[in-house]
Amino acid sequence: MTLDSMKRKYEPRKVADQKVATSAMIASLAAEGYDTVSAPFGHALIEAARGDDRIVGLSADLSKYTDLHVFAEAAPDRFYQMGMAEQLLMSAASGMAREGFIPFATTYAVFASRRAYDFIAMAIAEENLPVKIVCALPGLTTGYGPSHQATEDLAIFRGLPNMTIIDPCDACDVAGMVPEMVAHHGPVYARLLRGKVPSVLTRYKPDYRFQLGRAQMIREGADVLVISSGIMTMRALDAAEALAAEKIDVAVLHVPTIKPLDLDTILAEAGKGGRLVVTAENHTVNGGLGEAVARQLLVAGVAPQFRMIGLPDEFLEAGALPTLHDMYGLSTAKVAEQIKGWL
Amino acid sequence: MTQQDRPGVLSNTSLERRAWNIRRKALLMGEVQGQGYIGQALGVADVLATSYFHAMRYRADDPEWEGRDRFYLSIGHYAIALYSALVEAGILPEDELETYGMDDSRMPMSGMASYTPGMEITGGSLGQGLGIAVGAALGLKRKKNPAFVYNLMSDGELGEGSTWEAVMSAVQWKLDNLICIVDFNNQQADGPTRDALAVGPEAPKWAAFGWHAQQVDGNDLEALVAAFDTARALPEPKPRVIICNTTMCKGVDFLEAREITHFVRVEPGEWAQALEKLEEGKPQ
Numbered sequence: 001m002t003l004d005s006m007k008r009k010y011e012p013r014k015v016a017d018q019k020v021a022t023s024a025m026i027a028s029l030a031a032e033g034y035d036t037v038s039a040p041f042g043h044a045l046i047e048a049a050r051g052d053d054r055i056v057g058l059s060a061d062l063s064k065y066t067d068l069h070v071f072a073e074a075a076p077d078r079f080y081q082m083g084m085a086e087q088l089l090m091s092a093a094s095g096m097a098r099e100g101f102i103p104f105a106t107t108y109a110v111f112a113s114r115r116a117y118d119f120i121a122m123a124i125a126e127e128n129l130p131v132k133i134v135c136a137l138p139g140l141t142t143g144y145g146p147s148h149q150a151t152e153d154l155a156i157f158r159g160l161p162n163m164t165i166i167d168p169c170d171a172c173d174v175a176g177m178v179p180e181m182v183a184h185h186g187p188v189y190a191r192l193l194r195g196k197v198p199s200v201l202t203r204y205k206p207d208y209r210f211q212l213g214r215a216q217m218i219r220e221g222a223d224v225l226v227i228s229s230g231i232m233t234m235r236a237l238d239a240a241e242a243l244a245a246e247k248i249d250v251a252v253l254h255v256p257t258i259k260p261l262d263l264d265t266i267l268a269e270a271g272k273g274g275r276l277v278v279t280a281e282n283h284t285v286n287g288g289l290g291e292a293v294a295r296q297l298l299v300a301g302v303a304p305q306f307r308m309i310g311l312p313d314e315f316l317e318a319g320a321l322p323t324l325h326d327m328y329g330l331s332t333a334k335v336a337e338q339i340k341g342w343l
Numbered sequence: 344m345t346q347q348d349r350p351g352v353l354s355n356t357s358l359e360r361r362a363w364n365i366r367r368k369a370l371l372m373g374e375v376q377g378q379g380y381i382g383q384a385l386g387v388a389d390v391l392a393t394s395y396f397h398a399m400r401y402r403a404d405d406p407e408w409e410g411r412d413r414f415y416l417s418i419g420h421y422a423i424a425l426y427s428a429l430v431e432a433g434i435l436p437e438d439e440l441e442t443y444g445m446d447d448s449r450m451p452m453s454g455m456a457s458y459t460p461g462m463e464i465t466g467g468s469l470g471q472g473l474g475i476a477v478g479a480a481l482g483l484k485r486k487k488n489p490a491f492v493y494n495l496m497s498d499g500e501l502g503e504g505s506t507w508e509a510v511m512s513a514v515q516w517k518l519d520n521l522i523c524i525v526d527f528n529n530q531q532a533d534g535p536t537r538d539a540l541a542v543g544p545e546a547p548k549w550a551a552f553g554w555h556a557q558q559v560d561g562n563d564l565e566a567l568v569a570a571f572d573t574a575r576a577l578p579e580p581k582p583r584v585i586i587c588n589t590t591m592c593k594g595v596d597f598l599e600a601r602e603i604t605h606f607v608r609v610e611p612g613e614w615a616q617a618l619e620k621l622e623e624g625k626p627q
Binding site: 056080082083085087088090091092093094095096097098099100101103118119121122123126127 | 473
């Protein structure tokens with residue numbers, strides 16, 4: 001924050017003529033015209049744990065806000081409340097993994113990536129232990145300001161050897177990633193969408209199912225290829241619908257696994273030629289999906305016209321989520337507008 | 344559970360001799376590299392002798408035996424001391440001591456789980472061991488495995504906030520299978536521990552947090568044996584801490600007398616001299 005922007009706090013404000021929704025801690029992403037599923041993570045974990053005694057759940061005082069409370073109610077003896085202590089959460093998960101368990105540790109993405117990083121790095125990743133870190137409020141999904149907005153979590157964990165990273169788009173991804181995380185040997189960091197989570201991908205591709213490490217074409221298109229992850233795949237699909245009305249044909253390649261990247265699919269699609277390639281991520285443009293894709297394109301000698309949609313290299317403002325998504329270019333309208341402007 | 348799984352109890356070798364052997368091996372390793380955390384190794388040798396040759400259950404030929412007591416070295420730089428104990432216990436071969444700190448050695452300067460049999464965790468980022476031990480103790484209880492988890496940490500780690508997160512959690516979960524050992528030599532990188540943060544009064548502080556706390560002379564084998572016995576046998580459902588007041592460089596008088604720092608400087612010719620000094624105090 002610059003000195004000038006700090007001065008804004010001394011400027012009195014008036015009540016806006018038109019009130020928008022206030023900045024809820026967990027703003028709903030469901031008001032997008034999609035059906036929703038309630039707590040897909042918690043229910044998927046119950047299902048996975050039914051057939052696997054190794055699965056336990058741990059939280060640092062955020063089970064209700066990570067949908068782990070659903071699991072805790074169904075299997076109270078397999079739930080561990082670690083208190084408001086994220087460093088302990090990760091260390092203890094490491095200890096349980098050493099004793100043969102598969103711990104799912106939940107908190108907010110900011111706390112895992114910033115506060116507990118060294119513990120994840122040394123107690124979990126360095127020994128490739130099967131701890132599954134599942135974190136709510138990824139990127140810009142709350143209006144609470146930088147304390148709760150994990151705008152750089154992917155960049156942080158991309159630098160960590162052994163770590164697999166998932167950025168799910170919708171309820172189908174969230175439910176589908178759980179058994180794949182269990183089957184994967186090693187640590188996983190997964191961004192979480194919780195509460196009432198929209199069902200997006202199966203509307204466009206009825207046979208879609210999450211596959212760890214796989215990018216999947218959700219929509220074909222001849223003019224533009226959007227390579228996206230997380231909720232930005234939803235935005236890209238919605239923007240593609242809007243742009244279709246203007247005779248702009250947009251393909252959407254969904255990349256829910258950020259690390260390791262599905263290079264074969266990404267390079268094959270980006271290499272087809274003749275399309276503007278746009279990456280879209282709910283994350284700072286530094287060190288996330290966009291830069292990861294750009295590097296691989298350059299190394300492979302694939303050189304399409306290339307643009308990135310993502311959050312700026314700033315601490316973001318507080319406010320209502322729709323306002324902020326518009327302000328920072330993540331709303332459907334802004335995604336469509338940016339793509340159009342680049343053609 | 345049989346006595347056979349507590350190798351130290353059955354041995355005819357005295358604890359004094361075990362501690363002396365650990366000191367000697369540490370000096371030999373220090374001589375190889377011309378450096379090392381020898382002050383800490385000499386200071387903590389009695390604690391390790393009591394752990395491996397009185398208290399702990401393990402099988403030298405099967406370091407990952409499910410019934411073993413877990414021993415976590417939170418202080419990675421004390422690896423020189425633990426390698427000595429692991430060799431003395433027969434878990435590591437003696438002839439590998441000479442590889443200490445060399446390329447491709449299984450005994451790197453800072454202890455890592457992926458390098459060394461018997462090294463259960465990768466310590467070194469201080470303040471992590473006790474939290475991992477909490478998780479392991481929870482896991483053992485979940486499996487109904489009666490083994491103990493020992494976490495050896497330093498007084499400097501009392502300054503890490505994560506230590507106190509783990510301290511409170513261990514009480515919350517009534518972890519009576521967790522024994523924390525604090526090597527209190529009152530020396531951290533920049534000077535005396537007690538001059539940096541108000542870590543004391545140590546035992547009353549841990550007790551106030553809900554632990555069974557003992558503070559003993561960590562270079563007195565009889566006191567250590569009694570403290571470990573008490574910690575193991577305690578019926579109360581609470582975690583146990585043994586704060587061991589140790590003297591850096593214990594057993595080599597001219598190093599003990601030196602102005603002690605975190606990283607004790609030993610001149611090239613002094614390693615042999617230190618070994619000679621140690622030899623003078625060789626127990627039966």
